[in-house]
Amino acid sequence: MNVGMKRILVTGANGLLGQHLTQLFSEEPKYEILFTSDQPSFYLNHRPLLDYTQLDITSKGDVKSLVMSFHPDVIVNAAAMTNVDACESQRELAWKINVHGVENLVDVARMIGAKIIHVSTDYVFDGLRGPYGEDDRPNPVNYYGKTKLASENVLRTGDVHFAIARTIVLYGTGKNVKQNFALFVINALKEGKPIRAATDQVSNPTHVHDLAFGILRIVEQDAEGIYHLSGSERLSRHEFAHRVAHVFGFDPDLITGVKSEELHQAARRPLCTGFITLKAETELGYKPCDVTQGLLMLKRDLQKTKIPNPL
Numbered sequence: 001m002n003v004g005m006k007r008i009l010v011t012g013a014n015g016l017l018g019q020h021l022t023q024l025f026s027e028e029p030k031y032e033i034l035f036t037s038d039q040p041s042f043y044l045n046h047r048p049l050l051d052y053t054q055l056d057i058t059s060k061g062d063v064k065s066l067v068m069s070f071h072p073d074v075i076v077n078a079a080a081m082t083n084v085d086a087c088e089s090q091r092e093l094a095w096k097i098n099v100h101g102v103e104n105l106v107d108v109a110r111m112i113g114a115k116i117i118h119v120s121t122d123y124v125f126d127g128l129r130g131p132y133g134e135d136d137r138p139n140p141v142n143y144y145g146k147t148k149l150a151s152e153n154v155l156r157t158g159d160v161h162f163a164i165a166r167t168i169v170l171y172g173t174g175k176n177v178k179q180n181f182a183l184f185v186i187n188a189l190k191e192g193k194p195i196r197a198a199t200d201q202v203s204n205p206t207h208v209h210d211l212a213f214g215i216l217r218i219v220e221q222d223a224e225g226i227y228h229l230s231g232s233e234r235l236s237r238h239e240f241a242h243r244v245a246h247v248f249g250f251d252p253d254l255i256t257g258v259k260s261e262e263l264h265q266a267a268r269r270p271l272c273t274g275f276i277t278l279k280a281e282t283e284l285g286y287k288p289c290d291v292t293q294g295l296l297m298l299k300r301d302l303q304k305t306k307i308p309n310p311l
Helices: 016-026 060-070 084-089 091-112 143-156 181-190 208-221 237-248 278-284 291-304
Strands: 006-011 031-037 051-054 074-077 115-121 162-167 195-198 225-228 255-258
Touching (some): 074 208, 084 143, 091 115, 091 143, 143 162, 162 208, 181 237, 195 237, 237 255, 237 291
Parallel strands (some): 006 031, 115 162, 162 225
16 A cells, blocks of 8 residues: 555445446545445446445444454445335335344444544434434434434544534435435436426435545545535425436426325324535535536436446
């Protein structure tokens, strides 16, 4: 390793965020990076110069063995169970991944003095008094939010250097990524299918590139503590769906606004969240895009290739 080069371990590298972190970090020659996920192969298996290995963060032994071997300066944890309704019904699995997995990372990070950058969510809040700043008191209303708050507390009490990047309604595209709200709306409207979207769920949709960039800035500045990283524009899911229709040229009449209770979602949603991003803007130089800008980037990515990056 070159003198001054920083070693970074990325978990969840095959996910939406992980793929965009791959793009940003692999463009930085000052980093030696090991990408990992729980899958046997890397989404960029045609790029042999990028180091990848399989890692299940819920396996304490595997985590310890790999981290002790690679000896990273920074661990970026982008691995999580993020399906909110599935977390409600599969609580044991959600806790295993979202909390025990973080405990495993913290235990070995403490041994080698590594810093952890961990991704969290607006769902740690109850949605009664949004938008929220970093110092506002969490009070999750669903099990997903409870697991993410518990994971934050693992870091706070773990005697390790850490940063927490909270985000909201992450959207974008990648190779074989799980469906997010923007892709759901695009796919439905493209097929002429009517959809219902909540008028009372208000937040700041976040293009994945903005979150990845914010995490890169945390690494570059060796920042610690909690940062709210979200899009610059706050609107309801219904309004977001209408913006999708406008940018992609779909029929907005297919979109019906409803109250959250009419959607009969398994997990209760915090209704009025949103973030105040002044801290990230001031300390990290974070400059998030608005919803139209983000959707135009998404449109470009979908038109360009199945893999939304030039690697």
